[in-house]
Amino acid sequence: MPSVRSSGCLISGTLTPFLYPSINKQLLRSLRHAARHHVPACQHRLNTTVASQSNSQDILPPSKPPQDLERLDPSPDSYALTPFTDRCTITFHAGAGGHGCISFLREKYIAAGPPNGGDGGTGGNIYIQAVRGETSLHKLARRGILKAGAGKNGAGKNRGGERGGDVLVTVPVGTVLREVWRRDPVAEEEARAYSERRKAKRAEEDGAVKGQYRRDQWMLYPGSQPSEFRNMEFPKHPGPRRSNLALVQPKAPVQLDLDKPMEQPMLLAAGALGGLGNTHFVSTDMPRPKIATKGEPGMSLHVQLELKLLADVGLVGLPNAGKSTLLRALTNSRARVGDWAFTTLQPNIGTVVLDSHKGRPMITAGRRGDPRTNFTIADIPGVIEDAHLDKGLGLSFLRHIERAAVLAFVVDLSAGDSVAALRALWREVGEYETFRNEEINAETQKRLVDWKPLVNRATSEFESDTFGDPEVFEADASEMPLPPLTLPPITSKPWFVVATKADLPETQENFAALQSYLAAVRDGTVAHPSGKKNAWKDRPSAVPVSAIKAEGVERIPAVVVDLLSG
Ligand SMILES: Nc1nc2c(ncn2[C@@H]2O[C@H](COP(=O)(O)OP(=O)(O)OP(=O)(O)O)[C@@H](O)[C@H]2O)c(=O)[nH]1
Numbered sequence: 001m002p003s004v005r006s007s008g009c010l011i012s013g014t015l016t017p018f019l020y021p022s023i024n025k026q027l028l029r030s031l032r033h034a035a036r037h038h039v040p041a042c043q044h045r046l047n048t049t050v051a052s053q054s055n056s057q058d059i060l061p062p063s064k065p066p067q068d069l070e071r072l073d074p075s076p077d078s079y080a081l082t083p084f085t086d087r088c089t090i091t092f093h094a095g096a097g098g099h100g101c102i103s104f105l106r107e108k109y110i111a112a113g114p115p116n117g118g119d120g121g122t123g124g125n126i127y128i129q130a131v132r133g134e135t136s137l138h139k140l141a142r143r144g145i146l147k148a149g150a151g152k153n154g155a156g157k158n159r160g161g162e163r164g165g166d167v168l169v170t171v172p173v174g175t176v177l178r179e180v181w182r183r184d185p186v187a188e189e190e191a192r193a194y195s196e197r198r199k200a201k202r203a204e205e206d207g208a209v210k211g212q213y214r215r216d217q218w219m220l221y222p223g224s225q226p227s228e229f230r231n232m233e234f235p236k237h238p239g240p241r242r243s244n245l246a247l248v249q250p251k252a253p254v255q256l257d258l259d260k261p262m263e264q265p266m267l268l269a270a271g272a273l274g275g276l277g278n279t280h281f282v283s284t285d286m287p288r289p290k291i292a293t294k295g296e297p298g299m300s301l302h303v304q305l306e307l308k309l310l311a312d313v314g315l316v317g318l319p320n321a322g323k324s325t326l327l328r329a330l331t332n333s334r335a336r337v338g339d340w341a342f343t344t345l346q347p348n349i350g351t352v353v354l355d356s357h358k359g360r361p362m363i364t365a366g367r368r369g370d371p372r373t374n375f376t377i378a379d380i381p382g383v384i385e386d387a388h389l390d391k392g393l394g395l396s397f398l399r400h401i402e403r404a405a406v407l408a409f410v411v412d413l414s415a416g417d418s419v420a421a422l423r424a425l426w427r428e429v430g431e432y433e434t435f436r437n438e439e440i441n442a443e444t445q446k447r448l449v450d451w452k453p454l455v456n457r458a459t460s461e462f463e464s465d466t467f468g469d470p471e472v473f474e475a476d477a478s479e480m481p482l483p484p485l486t487l488p489p490i491t492s493k494p495w496f497v498v499a500t501k502a503d504l505p506e507t508q509e510n511f512a513a514l515q516s517y518l519a520a521v522r523d524g525t526v527a528h529p530s531g532k533k534n535a536w537k538d539r540p541s542a543v544p545v546s547a548i549k550a551e552g553v554e555r556i557p558a559v560v561v562d563l564l565s566g
């Protein structure tokens with residue numbers, strides 16, 4: 001019935017009386033009636049509150065608007081694939097400096113005035129800032145390279161070049177940045193100048209050398225003959241120069257653990273200085289210098305970014321336990337839900353807003369006393385038996401579990417013994433922890449023997465004074481993996497259990513068994529399900545919910561905030 005559908009969409013619009021004044025009230029009423037019976041097709045697009053006549057309405061409590069619950073049991077195509085990346089490498093290029101200008105005053109009756117070439121502009125800086133609200137590194141992973149703007153060249157009338165544009169890199173809170181390699185042309189030049197000075201000292205000839213100049217350092221007046229410069233005595237080159245900002249740059253190799261939101265951006269790589277205009281080279285011998293210096297080239301920094309903290313809460317559960325449905329019930333997430341295992345293939349992050357900023361704060365607890373207005377939840381792919389041996393989606397998602405502050409074990413009350421399910425989940429997590437510790441130990445051993453940190457190569461040259469081995473430079477350092485991050489043990493994290501599908505019949509006994517098991521763990525009469533000694537067991541609790549009906553989920557934020565605040 002395409003005609004009815006289109007008119008159904010039409011009548012809901014507020015502009016209808018103006019656009020279609022001929023449609024009388026009677027006709028509108030009959031169209032509305034027809035549209036009500038054909039809502040599903042256009043309701044999605046209109047986002048109206050027209051009541052659906054679907055079967056699901058029978059099981060819904062009358063107080064809830066139906067569309068709120070429809071999103072908890074969506075059709076397979078009603079989801080958004082949120083891009084997600086928790087580790088990436090990226091190269092930052094700070095801006096190069098603009099060149100100095102060679103110019104002379106020229107006015108009426110002053111045919112050949114004094115020099116007035118301005119200096120080149122400074123290159124743009126690279127800043128980094130950890131902010132709340134970002135949950136993934138996918139935007140940076142897609143860029144691969146980020147360049148700050150180069151400084152503009154100087155101009156006549158002593159006008160300096162414009163500064164290059166800065167780049168601000170925003171990353172999620174909990175990102176770890178580690179330097180893989182860097183190329184700092186100014187440091188290389190410093191090393192070169194140092195070794196040349198030593199050579200010159202030996203030959204007892206320092207200072208200006210007639211007819212000898214490095215073409216890559218100087219700008220030459222285009223109107224002159226090359227022979228002019230061949231016979232010219234060049235002034236001493238000012239040498240490699242750095243901006244004062246470079247002093248506040250973090251020392252090489254950069255290692256940053258950005259685990260708190262930053263109020264101000266932090267400088268990562270300062271832009272290079274611009275070249276000097278020809279006014280700087282005026283002397284009695286050379287009153288009208290036809291030379292200026294080039295701008296310094298900008299530095300490059302290749303770093304690895306890794307999310308140490310993925311989200312405040314990680315949902316850990318067997319496949320099909322209802323994790324994605326729970327995330328949809330708690331947040332605005334559009335995670336895919338399906339009645340089959342491995343519906344979720346990569347983490348989905350949702351944000352639970354605790355305070356709507358209307359009236360008094362609802363919950364004012366935080367890790368350092370600051371008011372917490374929201375927290376994030378990560379829906380992670382389902383864990384299966386022997387996942388720690390890389391079965392199923394294996395280690396990749398266990399890695400994500402390690403990156404949550406609080407673990408929420410999601411067990412399906414309708415799928416057999418939930419105590420056994422919880423223990424199976426903990427067994428995998430515990431095994432993974434053992435496996436990871438071994439991995440880190442092995443890595444440390446290896447690196448003690450043959451791993452050299454990838455330090456600033458120019459600095460190492462400077463120290464060794466063995467300039468000029470290009471082979472050392474060309475080694476592809478990006479291939480060299482960095483050691484794994486050291487993270488707090490998973491078993492030390494606070495945890496609780498979300499018992500889902502409590503709306504299904506005969507789930508009460510299962511939940512009662514789960515509760516008594518948790519009470520026994522708390523009291524110490526039963527060992528911690530991971531089998532680890534120092535595991536967290538202060539106050540594990542179980543929350544029964546029906547995620548599909550959004551019942552019982554409102555208790556979860558309070559439990560999470562309690563565990564997050566320690
Ligand atoms: N009756 C009932 N069904 C539920 C509930 N929660 C989820 N389901 C259903 O269980 C099935 C699996 O839900 P998902 O949310 O996709 O499960 P999952 O844990 O994310 O699954 P994977 O992503 O494969 O690990 C879907 O058909 C849901 O509709 C619930 O509280 N009650």
Ligand SMILES: [Mg+2]
Pocket residue numbers: 323324325336337343344379
């Ligand atoms: Mg899922």
